[in-house]
Amino acid sequence: MDTTDSVPNRADTVIVGAGIVGCNLAYQLTELGRDDVVVVDQGPMPTTGGSSTHAPGIMFQTAEPKELSQFANYSRKLYSELEGADGQQAYNEVGGIEVARSEERMAFLQRRVEHAKAWGIEDPQLLSPSEVTDHLPLVDESQILGGYYSPTDGQVSGVVACDALAREAMDRGAEFVPHTRTEDIEIEGDSVERVVTEDGAIECEEVVVATNIWARQLGEKIDVHLPVTPVEHQYTMTESLSEMEESAVDITDHPLFENYENVSGEKAKRLLVGPDRPILRDQDNAMYYRTHGDSYGIGSYNHESIVPDPEELGGNDPDGEQGSVHEFTDVHMDTATHPDRPHKAPRQASDELLPATEGAELEHKYNGMFSESPNGLPIMGPVQSCEGLWTAAAIWVTHAGGAMKAMAEWMENGVPQLDDGPIDLSQCNVNRFDEHEGSWDFARDIGAEEYRIVYNIMHPKWVWTDNQRDIRRTPMYHTHEEYGAELWAEAGWEEPQWFESNADLVEEYGDRIPDRDGWEGVYWSPIEGAEALHVREKVGLHDMTSFNKMEVIGQDAGEFLQYLCTNDIDLDVGGIRYTLLCNEGGGVRADVTVTRTDEDRYLLLTTGREVGNNHVAWVREQSPEGVVVNDVTSSMAAMVCTGPDSRKVLSKVLDADLSDDAFPFYTSQECFAENVPVRAMRLSYAGELGWELYTPSEYGERLWEIVLEAGEEYDIRPYGNGALDALRIEKGFRLWGEDLHTEHNPYESGLGWAVDLDTEFIGKEAVAAAAEGDNVAHEVACLTLDDEDAAILDDRPVFAPGSDEALGYVHSAEYGYATGACVAYTYLPPEYADPGTDLEVLFEGDRYAATVREEPLV
Structure with a gap:
């Protein structure tokens, strides 16, 4: 690899980290036409000594999160087009098989097929035990009930891919600087100015932190608290197995072998050899396998979480010590230490599935590292607090190609895209996090939990039950507990899903609530249905404090909002308008209600649930000088009183005329409920007659009590998110992040009525084309x-x-x-x-x- 010997004085874009993520990003940016890209790394290249060096490179494409499957599918295609240093294709398309040892896992594998079909993964199949052993004859057929087969899965060596990607990026003008530790990122005002390395500073317009397990360390230097958690998992390779002697390979003549051996030692002779049969995963025992010539590689997540302190992680020193590798802990292979798998040691599970490995010496053993995030998805995108600072962390070899294609498009054109169109990255966006998630206590505990469950069968509605709960309480929290709320955590908020106090409603409405006895019934209660029907027929009260709320203030606030919003925002004070915010490509960036609360003051209400902070960050990013954007989510308690009897209830407590003439739909008024100041808005996400009520947080609990007391004669009931979701979906109200996101424009989303093409707004050109039938x-x-x-x-x-x-x-x-x-x-x-x-x-x-x-x- 023809790298650069000295640190350049300046560059448009500096990428810190030349692992699989940094190399992919340099490749993609230069393919889009950028030629002033510099990549710096503390280690040698292409074997930097990071996770890409020791990773076995297995690529299972199918995942429940759509983003991960899309990233992996793109990565597979990209790696298949790369030519390794030996002139061979970089990707080994040997197929991938996941086996089931339990009926629960077989049901999970059926879901695998369904997700694969939903996400466009090619030819997913369920296999019988004998069909599994047709592909993998060393598997003991008696140990399994079947398998999931994805023929286009496979393996790519991180080192081979990094080398190929970097060579092409350098051919297009990028510079790669090895053996150069980044010490700091200097910021002036709110913008990146330079990257400081041990060998000099690089003036730049943009910097991308692509340092994986070291990302948190670098972020802390500039007060950016990235919830990136390094975790250890085990990998080992057996001695040569007689059953595989025909697969023995001498790799020492590979052009990258000497470089690899200098960093990884003897294990390079195994790691650099690609598999010759399908990769294998035994998720019931949190194990995975691939061949290395006549040896089997055994990977294990089947042990207690091991989370090193980021501040104690070493670098990659000249003597060959890898900061991303720790000493193999035999106890975690030979003893059952995983809290969810207490009855069988990993080695026993491995020998049962692959009897050929029983008694074989484990020649090369190490604890490798990778990064986890709080939701198990990448941490990528522009950091809202610092112009020019981007992140790309918690990304595996499997997903790096697609993730960095999307991010390069984002950096260059403003819209994340893959080859087949835009991809919504709200769940991956670095700005999705709340402040508490930046603490090391939180990142450590949740990273450890993410590690624990990585191969567990997890229901999509599962929430944390023990670790890092009870962080954010709405003012009504204690009242919710009194009513027996089933509290689920979202963005740290403890939110009611249903209330046990409403169990009596199930008898009243039970004939209209079908039973659920399958996967769809887990984490569901018939009380949700009873609450929803009660709201439709009588009246209910819902806590919506956690919905994201922004104040936009300033003389030019109205003009600014008109530039953001697809609808006409020329409102009288007290007026409300539903509108969309689009990105440059016309994708729906958010849906919001805008209320004009004063001449130069507006209140924006939206939800994205756990990703709602992305909306706040994006509005702030667009705001001009002189316009202030305040996140007022926590400072305002919010609730909505809905149902046919809501006017009767609220007329008892609000000193306002709630008639249709005096208080029309989509208007707001300031009033009092007894002595509590309230901004009442006539709208309702439940789709019934109703008013949203906002008050400073310290008044929230009292306002809740006042409304409940007033509604007793009408049998008012509190209701949770389960009922709200049922109410909103049959009314046709979209939920951003699920049935509304940036992959579709307003006309595809059926929301063309919220667009006024006589106004100017971000993304108008693309939206106008959609209005004419293009891009639909x-x-x-x-x-x-x-x-x-x-x-x-x-x-x-x-x-x-x-x-x-x-x-x-x-x-x-x-x-x-x-x-x-x-x-x-x-x-x-x-x-x-x-x-x-x-x-x-x-x-x-x-x-x-x-x-x-x-x-x-x-």
């Missing part, structure tokens, strides 16, 4: 299942009847209790989105007949 590849469709007793969950594929080619996938689904059917929202090719169209949804192995309906259903 999909249209939103509201489905109901034909079986009125059935319920499904999100992220499952949608088909035309009898077809196996997925048309789309379920973005969100909830049972509509007033509708009397499960409601699902999806995006389909326009010819399939017409009301009355028959479709099918694959869920838990069964195909459910569904019909496209006119919306709203209620």
Whole structure:
């Protein structure tokens, strides 16, 4: 690799870290035309000594998060096009098999097939035990119930890929500087100015922190608290196995071998050898396997979490010590230490599945490291507090190609994209985090939990139960506890999902609440349905304090908001408007209600649940000098009183005329409830008559009590998020991040009515084209299942009847209790989105007949 000997004085873009992430980003940026890119790394290149050096490089593409599957699918295609230093294709497409040792895992593998079909992974298959051993003859067939097979899975050497990517990036003008430790990033005002290395400073416009396990250390130097957690897992390679002697390979003549050996020692003779049969995963025992010539590599997550302190992580020194590798801890291979798998040691599980390894010496053993984030997804994008600072951390070899393609497009063109179109990265955005997530206590505990569950069967509604709970309480928290709230954590908030105090409603409404006894019924209560029906017929009170709230203040605030919003924001004081915020490509960046609270003051209300902070960061990023954007989420308690009797309840306590003439829909007024100051807004996410009530946080608990007391004669009930989701979906209200996001424009989303093309706003050109029918590849469709007793969950594929080619996938689904059917929202090719169209949804192995309906259903 023809690297640079000295540190240049300046560059447009500096990438810190030349592992698989940094090399992928340099490749993508230079492919987009940038030629002033500098990549610096503390180690040699391409074997930097980071995680990319020791990673076995297995690539299973199918994951429950769509982003990870899309990233992996792109990475596979990219690595398949790369030529390694030996002239061979960098990617080994040997296929991947995940086996099941339990009925629960077999059901999980069926979900694997469904997610693969939803995300476009090629030819996913379920295999019988004998079909597994047809591909992997060393597996003991008696130990398994079956397997999931993805023929295009495989393996790529991080070192081979880094070398190939870097060579092409350098051919297009990038510079790579090895053996150079980054010591600091200097910021002047709110902007990046230079990267300080041990060998000199580089003036720059942008810097990307792509240092993986070291990302937190570098961030702390500039007061950016990245919740990146280094964790250890075990990898070892057996001695040569007689059963595999025909696969023995001498790799010492590989052009990269000497470089690799200098960093990794003897194990380079194994690590550099690609597999010759499918990669294997035994998730019931948190183990994975791949071949290295005539040796089997054994990877184990099957041990207690080991989280090193980032401040104590070493670097990669000239003597060959790798900061990303710790000494192998035999106890974690020979003893059952994983808290969820206490009955079988990893070595025993391995020898059972692959009897050929029993008694074999483990020749090369080490504890390698990778990074975890609080939701197990990458941490990437522009840091809102510092112009020009980008992050790219907690990204595996499997996903790095796609993730950095998306980020390069983001950096260059403002919209994350892959080859087939935009990709929504709200769940990966570095700005999604709340302040508490920057603490090391939080990052350590949640990173350890993410490690613990990485191969567990996790329900999509599962939430943390023990670690790092009870962090953020709404003012109504203690009242919720009194009413027996089932509290779930979202963005640190303790939020009611349902209330046990409403259990009596189940008897009243039970004949309209179908039972759920399968996967769809886990973490569900019939109380959710009873609460939803009670709101439809009487009145309920919901705590919405955690919804994101922003104040936009300044003489030019109105002009600024008009530039952000697709709708006309020329409002009288007290007026409210629903609108969208779009990105440069016309994708829906957020949906908000804008309330003009004074001449130069506006209140923006939105939700993204755990990613709502992305909206705040983006509005701040766009704001001009003289306009102040304040996040007032925590300083304002919020609740909504909804249902046919809501006017009767609130008329008892608010000193305002709540009639239609005096208080029209989409207007707000300041008033009092007894002695509590309230901003009341006539709107409701539940889709019933109702008012949202806002007050400073210290008044929140009292306001809640006042409304509940006033509503006793009308049988007012508190209700949770489960009921709200059911209410909003049958009303056709979108939930940002699920059935509304940046991958679709307003017209595809069925929200063209929230666009005023006579105004100027970000993304208008693309939105206007969509209004003319261009860029409308999909249209939103509201489905109901034909079986009125059935319920499904999100992220499952949608088909035309009898077809196996997925048309789309379920973005969100909830049972509509007033509708009397499960409601699902999806995006389909326009010819399939017409009301009355028959479709099918694959869920838990069964195909459910569904019909496209006119919306709203209620």
